[in-house]
Amino acid sequence: MQQPFQCIATVCPPAASSDTRYLIAACGPKLQSVSLTSGDIVSHWSSSEVVETTSTSSPANDNNERPTKKLKTAPSDQSAKNIIKLTVSPNNQYVLVVTDDKSLHVLSVNDTGELAQLSSRSMPKRPCAVKVLPNNSTILVGDKFGDVYSLPLLVDDTANGNSDATSTSEVTAPEHKHVEKKPFQPSATTKTVHTQRNLRALAAQQNQKNLTPKSKEPLAFEHKLLLGHVSMLTDLAYGQQEVNGKPRKYIITADRDEHIRVTRGPPQSHIIEGYCLGHKDFVSKICPIPGTTLLLSGGGDDWIGVWDWSECKLLRKLSLQGVFDTDSIAISGLWFGPSDIGDVVLAASEKSRRLAILPASEILKQNTENEVWSWSAFDHPILDVAFVSEKQRMQAFRLTHGSSPHRDVVLLESGTLNDKLQRVNRTQISSGSDLATDELLYGVEKLRKRGHADEAADE
Amino acid sequence: MAGPPKKKQRREEKPDGELPQKKYYRQRAHANPFSDHDLTYPESPEAMDWSLHYPAFANTSKGNDTTESDTAQNGQSTQSRMTQQVEIADIGCGYGGLLFALSPRFPNTLILGLEIRTAVTEYVQEKIKALRGQQSSSTSSTTPGDEQVAPPSTAPAAAPTYTNISCLRANTMKFLPNFFRRAQLAAIFLCFPDPHFKARKHKARIVSAGLVSEYAFVLRPGGKVYTITDVADLHAWMVEHLEAHASFERVGEAEVEGDECVEVMRRETEEGKKVERNGGSKFVAVFRRLEDPEWP
Numbered sequence: 001m002q003q004p005f006q007c008i009a010t011v012c013p014p015a016a017s018s019d020t021r022y023l024i025a026a027c028g029p030k031l032q033s034v035s036l037t038s039g040d041i042v043s044h045w046s047s048s049e050v051v052e053t054t055s056t057s058s059p060a061n062d063n064n065e066r067p068t069k070k071l072k073t074a075p076s077d078q079s080a081k082n083i084i085k086l087t088v089s090p091n092n093q094y095v096l097v098v099t100d101d102k103s104l105h106v107l108s109v110n111d112t113g114e115l116a117q118l119s120s121r122s123m124p125k126r127p128c129a130v131k132v133l134p135n136n137s138t139i140l141v142g143d144k145f146g147d148v149y150s151l152p153l154l155v156d157d158t159a160n161g162n163s164d165a166t167s168t169s170e171v172t173a174p175e176h177k178h179v180e181k182k183p184f185q186p187s188a189t190t191k192t193v194h195t196q197r198n199l200r201a202l203a204a205q206q207n208q209k210n211l212t213p214k215s216k217e218p219l220a221f222e223h224k225l226l227l228g229h230v231s232m233l234t235d236l237a238y239g240q241q242e243v244n245g246k247p248r249k250y251i252i253t254a255d256r257d258e259h260i261r262v263t264r265g266p267p268q269s270h271i272i273e274g275y276c277l278g279h280k281d282f283v284s285k286i287c288p289i290p291g292t293t294l295l296l297s298g299g300g301d302d303w304i305g306v307w308d309w310s311e312c313k314l315l316r317k318l319s320l321q322g323v324f325d326t327d328s329i330a331i332s333g334l335w336f337g338p339s340d341i342g343d344v345v346l347a348a349s350e351k352s353r354r355l356a357i358l359p360a361s362e363i364l365k366q367n368t369e370n371e372v373w374s375w376s377a378f379d380h381p382i383l384d385v386a387f388v389s390e391k392q393r394m395q396a397f398r399l400t401h402g403s404s405p406h407r408d409v410v411l412l413e414s415g416t417l418n419d420k421l422q423r424v425n426r427t428q429i430s431s432g433s434d435l436a437t438d439e440l441l442y443g444v445e446k447l448r449k450r451g452h453a454d455e456a457a458d459e
Numbered sequence: 460m461a462g463p464p465k466k467k468q469r470r471e472e473k474p475d476g477e478l479p480q481k482k483y484y485r486q487r488a489h490a491n492p493f494s495d496h497d498l499t500y501p502e503s504p505e506a507m508d509w510s511l512h513y514p515a516f517a518n519t520s521k522g523n524d525t526t527e528s529d530t531a532q533n534g535q536s537t538q539s540r541m542t543q544q545v546e547i548a549d550i551g552c553g554y555g556g557l558l559f560a561l562s563p564r565f566p567n568t569l570i571l572g573l574e575i576r577t578a579v580t581e582y583v584q585e586k587i588k589a590l591r592g593q594q595s596s597s598t599s600s601t602t603p604g605d606e607q608v609a610p611p612s613t614a615p616a617a618a619p620t621y622t623n624i625s626c627l628r629a630n631t632m633k634f635l636p637n638f639f640r641r642a643q644l645a646a647i648f649l650c651f652p653d654p655h656f657k658a659r660k661h662k663a664r665i666v667s668a669g670l671v672s673e674y675a676f677v678l679r680p681g682g683k684v685y686t687i688t689d690v691a692d693l694h695a696w697m698v699e700h701l702e703a704h705a706s707f708e709r710v711g712e713a714e715v716e717g718d719e720c721v722e723v724m725r726r727e728t729e730e731g732k733k734v735e736r737n738g739g740s741k742f743v744a745v746f747r748r749l750e751d752p753e754w755p
Binding site: 145146147186187188189191192194225227228229230231243246248257258259261263264267268270271272274275277278279280449450 | 492493495502503504632633634636637641654656662667668669670671672673675676689690691692693704705706734737738739740751752754755
């Protein structure tokens with residue numbers, strides 16, 4: 001059983017010649033850097049190695065750092081953790097990797113495409129969206145519990161990146177850490193609880209004199225809580241617009257309960273500017289269109305929303321009816337990038353073998369009855385797409401997953417490099433059961449609500 | 460053996476116009492705010508039809524025939540159908556003690572109770588219906604069949620009509636912005652919320668860093684958040700989070716004591732009465748929504 005690549009990205013190191021590009025591809029717990037000129041694997045990284053290498057260098061992996069929680073899976077600590085998220089910094093110098101042990105790893109990519117881990121930080125909850133701000137020094141992390149944190153990209157202060165780190169250090173967003181040093185005292189009293197059972201529990205607590213409160217220890221690295229949803233957060237974007245010649249920065253967050261929230265960027269992230277409301281089902285992906293205040297949103301509805309997020313206005317619903325070949329639509333990817341027909345919007349629905357394509361010029365066309373989505377049909381479901389902005393040709397990597405033992409897992413849209421990539425695909429080590437792979441690859445449909453009978457879905 | 464629970468039958472046996480009995484509407488005091496309840500909520504505040512909740516405040520000036528073609532599509536129409544909007548929200552209203560007490564004090568303000576427990580919401584809705592019915596039947600001429608249920612009312616003209624209060628089932632921790640627009644509210648009440656004693660459950664508390672931002676969003680500058688609890692720890696928690704938030708300042712003691720809402724909150728909430736009976740203490744804190752600062 002061969003495991004597919006679940007996340008891909010392209011990197012163009014700034015110092016390298018303009019044609020040099022590298023494909024960063026994640027397969028299970030392994031990350032590879034592949035030269036797109038030669039098709040060679042330049043470098044690789046694995047989350048399992050990290051455990052050994054960073055235990056000394058990074059304070060975040062200290063054992064006393066956090067109370068160890070019971071892990072659902074993973075029998076041993078040494079087992080490699082699958083990569084669930086992959087992001088490249090705007091300056092193409094850093095690759096951010098999230099593994100399913102809630103760790104955020106920052107890697108550097110040098111001019112020859114080599115990967116080197118700089119830090120590894122263990123987040124309180126599983127991160128589900130990671131973005132590096134345009135200043136290339138701050139990371140925004142949204143987690144499953146709905147909280148968004150900002151972290152400095154580089155943990156070490158002696159390194160560069162201090163210039164903008166100061167702006168986030170002005171704490172305006174409230175910290176919710178509760179520091180208690182006093183001896184334990186039950187917060188309930190006989191005045192506040194009355195039922196027999198509660199009174200018994202209270203008496204037991206009072207007898208247990210020396211119980212230290214199990215408050216969570218604070219994270220050992222610099223972090224700031226910017227905002228929080230009660231609903232499960234699904235995606236995160238960064239927005240900017242100019243008003244009266246001054247730039248205004250925003251954080252846009254999407255959640256499972258149909259909301260898209262527009263919040264001021266730090267240091268005023270306690271102010272909510274508005275909500276883009278209109279989805280009837282979960283929102284799983286949002287995609288801002290660069291240089292505009294437009295935002296695309298997709299999820300469990302059979303349409304893609306086009307919003308002006310600066311006014312929280314739904315401009316259009318791009319119908320997806322008949323576009324995908326699956327029973328239900330669960331948008332697993334939404335991309336905006338260049339192609340031979342100009343900029344395009346790409347959309348993928350979970351387990352669908354079709355990649356929906358819409359020219360960007362169509363997005364704002366008013367009074368059109370039907371959107372002209374076209375699609376590329378593939379042999380396997382699409383997992384991720386990356387752009388190689390090369391001479392106006394759209395070259396999307398399709399990462400597919402199927403049942404054939406010798407299938408291609410990475411393909412270029414245009415065939416020029418496919419021969420070279422064949423080699424990369426074949427070197428992939430088989431691992432994992434079908435079930436575990438499915439769990440890693442397909443999580444979007446699970447966001448759909450199944451009625452109140454299913455209360456166990458939430459932890 | 461299985462069948463509808465007795466309580467539900469009893470609820471239905473109640474004659475029209477009579478007040479509902481609390482004992483048939485008891486429900487476990489805790490609800491998990493993170494689970495997907497079978498909730499009904501508007502897609503956005505514009506899609507909410509408040510005229511069903513406050514018919515007395517519905518805008519009748521424009522001939523509003525009941526054949527609204529697409530109210531959800533055209534949000535503007537549903538909004539303009541009301542002469543005014545909800546301005547006071549009681550989050551976690553329970554059996555509605557505060558609503559019924561505030562109603563006559565702010566007869567021209569729309570007050571909404573939000574409660575996550577179905578049976579409790581139903582009780583409040585039934586009670587509002589019954590009280591409104593009693594009121595209108597005592598003022599209008601008696602209709603046939605009305606005699607037995609109408610109370611021997613000697614209500615003066617200024618008696619409360621309860622047309623300005625309503626209650627709906629909602630999980631406000633998730634869906635508050637679905638009901639209210641930015642700066643719509645003048646006051647939010649958080650009365651005797653679930654204390655969630657365990658540290659692991661603190662995120663389920665009605666006050667948290669993230670939620671305070673949402674309260675600030677729906678409150679207008681100058682608007683207030685009223686909190687009351689009998690649990691000292693929870694009081695400290697709420698004060699800590701609201702004070703730490705840059706959009707709020709704590710209201711001074713003199714102003715708090717002079718506020719009639721505080722008095723109502725202390726005396727009239729159902730939980731407030733229970734705490735009184737048990738000899739517990741009540742901790743009150745009030746916070747004012749500040750103006751948003753300029754963009755940096």
